[in-house]
Amino acid sequence: MFRCSEVAERASLLIDGELGPWQRFNMKLHLAMCRGCRAFIEQMRITRDLTRAAVASEDQHIGPEIEAALALRRARSIGKT
C-alpha cells in the first residue's frame, strides 16, 4: 500500500484519471483508511475545478450553475467515504 507521501505525489494523476488500475486501487485503499490524504485530494480537486471554471468562463464571473455543480460534487464525494 502507498504511503502518504506517495499518495501526495500521485494526487494529480489520480484526479486526471492517468493512473493504471493497480495504482488506482492502491490509492483508493489508502484513501479509505487515511483521512488526511482524503482531505488533501478533495482540496486539490476543488482547487482544480475552480481553476478550470475560471479558465472556461474567461473574464466572466463563475456562474451559479458552476457553483451548484461544485457544491454537488463536493457533497457527493463526502457522502461516498
Ligand SMILES: [Zn+2]
Ligand atoms: Zn495518507
